[in-house]
Amino acid sequence: MGAFLDKPKTEKHNETGVGNGLRFGLSSMQGWRVEMEDAHCAVIGLPGLQDWSFFAVFDGHAGDRVSAYCSEQLLEAIVANEDFQRSEPNLENVKKGIRTGFLNLDEKMRNIPDVINGKDKSGSTAVCSLVSPNHILFANCGDSRGIHCRDGRVWFTTQDHKPVNPTEKERIQKAGGSVMIQRVNGSLAVSRALGDFEYKNVEGMGPCEQLVSPEPEIYVEDRNEKDEFLVLACDGVWDVMSNEDLYEFVKNRMQVTDDLQSICNQVVDTCLYKGSRDNMSIVIVAFQGAPSVSEDAQNREKELDDLLENKVKEILNGLSAKKEERYCDVNYVMNALSEEDIQGLPPGGGLAAKRTAVESILSKYNVNLTSNSDTESC
DSSP states (O other): OOOEEEEEEEEEEEEEEEETTEEEEEEEEEEEESSOOEEEEEEEEETTEEEEEEEEEEEEESOSHHHHHHHHHHHHHHHHSHHHHTOTTOHHHHHHHHHHHHHHHHHHHTTSHHHHTTSOOOEEEEEEEEEOSSEEEEEEESSOEEEEEETTEEEEEOOOOOTTSHHHHHHHHHTTOOEETTEETTTBSOSBOEEOGGGSOOTTSOGGGSSSBOOOEEEEEEOOTTEEEEEEEOHHHHTTOOHHHHHHHHHHHHTTOOOHHHHHHHHHHHHHHHTOOSOEEEEEEEOTTSOOOOHHHHHHHHHHHHHHHHHHHHHHHHHHHOSSOOBOOHHHHHHHHHTSOOTTOOTTTGGGGGHHHHHHHHHHTTOOSOOTTSOOBO
16 A cells, blocks of 8 residues: 655656647656556657557556556557557557557566566556547556646546456456455455456456456547547556546646657646655647637736735745744745735645745745755744
C-alpha cells in the first residue's frame, strides 16, 4: 500500500514536444511516496507511421521494474507484432494489434530473471493513446485514466478497472480468488495490470481469465475540428480531481499560457495541495482546437495574483500588530485565505491551485518556508 516520506519530494520530470499537428507536455512528481514508481512515454512519429503519435502513463506498484520496462517496451510490442503491422486502415486490426502487444509484453516480462526467482513482484497499470490523422485510440489496463475533451466538455473517459466492478469481480471469483476490502484477495487494488505474476498462475485458464488480467480495454474515437485536448494521468491525480475538475482547470490554464509543461506542473502541484499522497504523472496532448491564450484571461490572472498579495499582506500585518506570539507558515496563511471570499480562483483547482503563488509572496516578504518545524515566527 506504500510508505510515506516526512516531506513530499516536489522535484518534477518534464518533457514537451510538437509534431503531427499536436502539442504535448508531461510532468511527473514523486510526492509523499517513499519511491517513484510511475513512468511514461511520449513519441511523435512512429516507425513506418510518421503521422501517428503515442502517449502513455504507467503507474507501478510493489516496485518500479514493470512500469519502467513498459515505458521502454510497450510501444515496440504494439507496433512490431503482426496484427498491428497489417492493420492500416482496418481499425479492428489496429485494436487487435494493441491487445496483442499488451499480452505479448506481459508474457515477455515473465522471463525477467528477478520475476522468475520471485524477487520482483511489481506490476503496473497502463493507459495509453495512439493518435492517427483520423482517429484517437485509447487502451487502458488498470485504474490510470484517459479523458478526451471536445466541444467544451469531457467527451469520453476510459473506465477504471477495480476489483469491485461486477465483470471484474466475476472473473476474479471464477479464477478462485476473492474481493475483500475492495482488493483482489484483500491485497491488490486493481483488477487489470501488467506484471503482478503472483496473481496470474491459475492453471487451465488463459492470460485474460486470471485473477489479474493484462488485457487492455480499447476505445476508438473519430477526430474532428472540435477536439480540444486529451489527458492521461495516474490515480494520484484522479484521487483528488474529477474528470470535470481537470477539464475545467486545464482549459482555464490554457487561456493563461500555451506552455503545456507548465500546465502539467500546475496540475500535479494542485493535486499535491489538494491532498494526494501518491506519485503523480500526467500527459496533456493539445489538438488544434485547444483553447488559446486570451489577454482577458491573463489580465484576470494578474488581478487575482495582486488580490492574493494584498490579502497575504493583510494577514501578515494583522499578526505583526498583535502582541501575542503567532506563526505564519504557508499552511497558516492558506487556512486564513480559505476563510476569505476570493473570486476568480482557477475552476477545478480553487485556492490549492494558487498555493505556489502564495509561497512566492511569502518568500518576497522574507517568511521562511523551509523551517524544520514547518513554521516560522512572524
